[in-house]
Amino acid sequence: MKRFLEKAVKWLLTASGFVTSAVILLIIGFLFTEGAGLFREHVIEEGYVLALNRENPVKRMNAAQIKAVFDEDVTNWKEIGGPDLPIVTFRLEDADRYFSEEALGKQYENAGALIAGLVADNPGMVAFVPESMIPEGADLNFIEDRTISPGEVFAGAEWFPTATPAPLFGMWPLLAGTLWVSLFAILFALPFGISIAVYMAEVASERVRGFLKPVIELLNGIPSVVYGFFGLIVIVPLLQQVFGLPVGESGLAGSIVLAIMALPTIVTVAEDAMRNCPRSLREASLALGATKWQTVSRVVIPSSMSGIASGVVLGIGRAVGETMAVLMVTGNAAVVPTSILEPLRTIPATIAAELGEAPAGGAHYQSLFLLGVILFFITFFINLCVEFISSRNRAKNR
Amino acid sequence: MKKEQILISIFAAFCMHGQADAQRIKGSDTLLPLTQELAEEYLAGHPDDEIIVTGGGSGVGIAALPENTTDIAMASRRIKFSEKMKFAGLNLDAREVIVAYDALAVVVNPSNPVDSLTREQLEAIFRGKITNWKDVGGEDRKIVVYSRETSSGTYEFFKESVLENKNYMSSILSMPATGAIIQSVRQTKGAIGYIGLAYLNRYVKPLAVSYDGGGHYAYPSVDTAADGSYPIVRPLYYYYDARKEAAVAPFISYALSQEGQQSVLEQGFIPVPRTDGQADGEGEND
Numbered sequence: 061m062k063r064f065l066e067k068a069v070k071w072l073l074t075a076s077g078f079v080t081s082a083v084i085l086l087i088i089g090f091l092f093t094e095g096a097g098l099f100r101e102h103v104i105e106e107g108y109v110l111a112l113n114r115e116n117p118v119k120r121m122n123a124a125q126i127k128a129v130f131d132e133d134v135t136n137w138k139e140i141g142g143p144d145l146p147i148v149t150f151r152l153e154d155a156d157r158y159f160s161e162e163a164l165g166k167q168y169e170n171a172g173a174l175i176a177g178l179v180a181d182n183p184g185m186v187a188f189v190p191e192s193m194i195p196e197g198a199d200l201n202f203i204e205d206r207t208i209s210p211g212e213v214f215a216g217a218e219w220f221p222t223a224t225p226a227p228l229f230g231m232w233p234l235l236a237g238t239l240w241v242s243l244f245a246i247l248f249a250l251p252f253g254i255s256i257a258v259y260m261a262e263v264a265s266e267r268v269r270g271f272l273k274p275v276i277e278l279l280n281g282i283p284s285v286v287y288g289f290f291g292l293i294v295i296v297p298l299l300q301q302v303f304g305l306p307v308g309e310s311g312l313a314g315s316i317v318l319a320i321m322a323l324p325t326i327v328t329v330a331e332d333a334m335r336n337c338p339r340s341l342r343e344a345s346l347a348l349g350a351t352k353w354q355t356v357s358r359v360v361i362p363s364s365m366s367g368i369a370s371g372v373v374l375g376i377g378r379a380v381g382e383t384m385a386v387l388m389v390t391g392n393a394a395v396v397p398t399s400i401l402e403p404l405r406t407i408p409a410t411i412a413a414e415l416g417e418a419p420a421g422g423a424h425y426q427s428l429f430l431l432g433v434i435l436f437f438i439t440f441f442i443n444l445c446v447e448f449i450s451s452r453n454r455a456k457n458r
Numbered sequence: 459m460k461k462e463q464i465l466i467s468i469f470a471a472f473c474m475h476g477q478a479d480a481q482r483i484k485g486s487d488t489l490l491p492l493t494q495e496l497a498e499e500y501l502a503g504h505p506d507d508e509i510i511v512t513g514g515g516s517g518v519g520i521a522a523l524p525e526n527t528t529d530i531a532m533a534s535r536r537i538k539f540s541e542k543m544k545f546a547g548l549n550l551d552a553r554e555v556i557v558a559y560d561a562l563a564v565v566v567n568p569s570n571p572v573d574s575l576t577r578e579q580l581e582a583i584f585r586g587k588i589t590n591w592k593d594v595g596g597e598d599r600k601i602v603v604y605s606r607e608t609s610s611g612t613y614e615f616f617k618e619s620v621l622e623n624k625n626y627m628s629s630i631l632s633m634p635a636t637g638a639i640i641q642s643v644r645q646t647k648g649a650i651g652y653i654g655l656a657y658l659n660r661y662v663k664p665l666a667v668s669y670d671g672g673g674h675y676a677y678p679s680v681d682t683a684a685d686g687s688y689p690i691v692r693p694l695y696y697y698y699d700a701r702k703e704a705a706v707a708p709f710i711s712y713a714l715s716q717e718g719q720q721s722v723l724e725q726g727f728i729p730v731p732r733t734d735g736q737a738d739g740e741g742e743n744d
Binding site: 106107127130131132151153218219220221222223224233292293296297300306307308309387388391392393394395403405412413414416418419420 | 514515517518520521538541543585599600602607608613614618623624625628629630631632633634638641642645646647648649
């Protein structure tokens with residue numbers, strides 16, 4: 061009976077381990093398949109075409125050029141390799157400017173033929189219309205429809221996921237924003253975190269430590285939205301006044317909030333590492349006549365370096381993945397940051413803010429999953445670093 | 459024994475209650491408070507029915523319609539062509555009802571001396587062509603432009619109406635919610651942003667807007683929006699599957715009734731013109 065029970069428990073533990081791993085792998089697989097779908101999507105919004113006059117030789121346009129044309133930033137075809145002709149753009153909403161209600165028909169059944177005729181008559185016109193509306197055999201040129209290329213996505217500098225006719229999915233500003241704000245967060249958190257850890261492990265009396273430790277761990281328990289509120293109401297106006305900025309929502313506000321949030325992780329792990337420093341090392345140092353401070357700085361900190369480092373790396377991981385607080389204080393402007401006092405946009409904030417309204421299964425939706433994949437790789441890399449550092453530590457202590 | 463019986467009967471009652479035609483309404487966060495209010499009032503008159511209202515965004519609501527996880531989808535933008543194509547592929551005939559109109563107010567910090575802007579000026583500001591307030595008659599101060607998130611219906615509508623479908627500048631500050639825009643405009647001197655009329659409060663200053671190049675300016679209010687003199691007004695929609703018309707019709711007709719439209723007004727939205735007005739409008743078109 062007892063053996064049977066033991067077997068059952070063993071089986072149960074194995075099963076739970078495998079089920080959890082399988083679920084995690086499934087989630088990752090899901091993330092990858094959804095994200096990779098972006099590269100099968102077309103540059104021009106699904107169901108639409110860009111129709112040109114027969115005489116216009118322009119065949120290819122990338123998403124950035126299409127946007128510039130429809131924003132009227134590019135106004136002549138020769139700027140994108142065509143003839144010297146002014147560009148006239150046409151959207152469905154412009155239909156009533158060119159045609160009367162009667163001509164279009166009650167159900168707009170004549171619209172397709174009218175638009176095709178209009179484009180055929182205007183050599184410089186580019187029309188953004190549904191594919192289904194263009195009558196068959198219309199005498200028009202169409203911009204070649206390509207799928208979105210990885211180069212445009214990973215190196216693109218513009219994030220306009222809802223732009224029509226061609227959304228832009230340049231992820232570089234988001235990636236740069238995430239890394240930039242995390243870097244500064246860790247620069248702020250590191251000196252504070254290490255000094256608090258040293259104080260708690262070496263200087264503070266048992267009573268002070270017994271009070272400080274739960275307080276610092278309490279920081280971990282504050283919901284990130286609350287940090288965001290605090291940042292938006294207190295830190296943002298403060299920075300605005302101190303630095304005389306036109307706008308307070310900036311990378312700096314984000315990194316300060318993130319630094320506060322990463323602090324407990326760094327302090328707890330680093331302090332544990334220092335307290336685990338072998339007593340024999342400490343006593344040997346003191347016996348050689350070293351002062352307490354010399355012992356701490358020359359013996360305890362170097363010997364627990366790998367523990368401190370993994371605390372720091374875990375803190376970075378927390379900063380990279382943080383969503384809500386950053387969403388509220390960084391201003392979310394999708395530009396590649398050149399200084400920390402400018403607004404910037406991070407990957408998690410983008411996903412959280414945009415997933416709710418992105419049409420399911422569309423290119424925008426898939427691009428958000430791809431951002432998730434990038435984030436996954438960043439944190440994966442960070443976890444590998446922790447693994448590497450602590451394994452080196454184990455080897456050294458042996 | 460008796461206790462069990464009671465429990466079972468309670469459980470059974472619970473199940474049966476769930477089976478009663480619970481209507482699920484999902485979608486736009488703009489319409490969420492209004493729909494909740496309408497649902498509460500409707501249920502006061504129809505205690506046997508059940509209505510569950512959830513938010514999530516216009517896209518979520520419309521995506522839930524073919525998946526049959528909602529009966530009515532709330533949307534603060536019109537259904538997109540791609541979504542229509544998807545519905546057509548699934549043989550789903552989505553009906554559209556306008557329940558209310560929402561006006562967007564363009565707001566600035568109360569210390570800003572600028573009172574009015576034309577559509578062209580607004581377009582230039584939101585597209586980054588004008589970057590200093592002195593170019594539109596204000597102080598020498600950098601303009602800080604706040605916008606909603608790219609996927610919000612409000613963002614789309616403002617882009618359609620004010621920017622004439624051109625894109626915002628890329629360095630625009632996008633905020634996750636209307637409340638955040640108000641907070642930021644309130645504490646940033648050079649700020650400009652746009653919010654729903656219902657959210658207008660004394661911490662931000664609304665601007666008068668002109669769509670005819672400075673001929674007529676109008677301040678945003680329920681009256682100016684209703685009589686058409688204020689130009690930035692958008693319709694708010696309910697979408698439903700035509701096959702479920704019988705189930706959803708009572709609630710929708712309540713929403714469009716005089717009482718329903720009264721709560722529309724109380725919630726800070728603009729009521730749909732009365733039915734006779736609608737008939738007139740159609741007559742003009744023909």
